[in-house]
Amino acid sequence: MLPNYFNTKPLTDYMRHDLNIPADREAGSLSAGRVGRIAALAAASSAAYAATGHLLALLALLPPPDTKGEGADEPDPFWSRLRQASGASALRPGSLRIAVVAALDGHGAGLAARLLEAFGAMTRDQRDATALLVGEHLTDDGDLPGPAATAGELWLRDVELTAWHVVHHHRRPPTRLAREQFRDAWRRV
Template identity: 40%
Template sequence: MLPEVRPHVSAPLTDQLELQLGLAPDLEASHLDVERVAGIAVVAAAHSGGYAAIGHLLGLLAALPAPTEAGERFWLELWRSSGTAYLLPANIKAEVLQSLTGEGTALARQILSAVDEMTPPQRVAAGEVIGQALAESDHLPDLKTQVIGELWLRDLELTAWRVLHADGRSDDPAGRKAFLEAWTSV
């Protein structure tokens, strides 16, 4: 599942292409040679981590029962077992919709808050609920539901971290340079 590509999502890539390769934003494709196309591919690949992570985050959530009457029991059990309401559909709907437009940081923060709020026993219990739902819907091989759920939770948590880490606002060359100078002077 991939979010839409909108100007606010592609603007940081445009900025990087201009900074790294000297390509003007209004450059026509007919003026590109193979070397420039290869350069664009390299910069785009390096820049795509956040976009791909948002898509993966949405895919993980889409694997769960839909927030409909049929999935109500699952969501209630997840709330009870995890001890947090952060993951309930009503509480993440706006963030999910925002992620579908390519802006996933709010959803990532909400997910990390939910995981952070869980105690180890709550995490195990939530993993069991999630694993049971995934085992029923995905016909996964002979894995225990607890293992499936724990893997899903770990994947969700790490993917949320990747979304935050790849957020374009932290990709500031001047800020990075200042960080490296401070770090190496220690």
């Protein structure tokens, strides 16, 4: 699952601060060296894009929410059981919808933060129940091996770690001064 990628703000910030290249500069006026530096910065910033895509792929392993909507007489069975097992109302499709749509557009930090908050608030019993429910779904068709509880726990861990990566990569990039201070501190050790 790959999100659309139009969130160029982190790359633009790096270009402006590190390479002294304004965002509206024409590409034809750049030297090959500057183009190479931009390519290196783009490759470095691709981790946020990849992490958001992986987070969406993990969510895509779950059944799609019922399209009847929040007010339907019969709620979606999987998502209702997920909400009940986890104790997290943040894991309802209606609560996740805006964050998932934003992640599909390349802005995954909101979804990641919401998932981290929901998982972090679970008790051990809620986490075990959530892992079992997700694991039963994942192993139901035989595509994924192992006991359901193990598969579900691995899915939860993967979502948590991936969400952490998304949040980490979407934070404000360090300034040139902060990077120089970091380098100098480690050189002096």
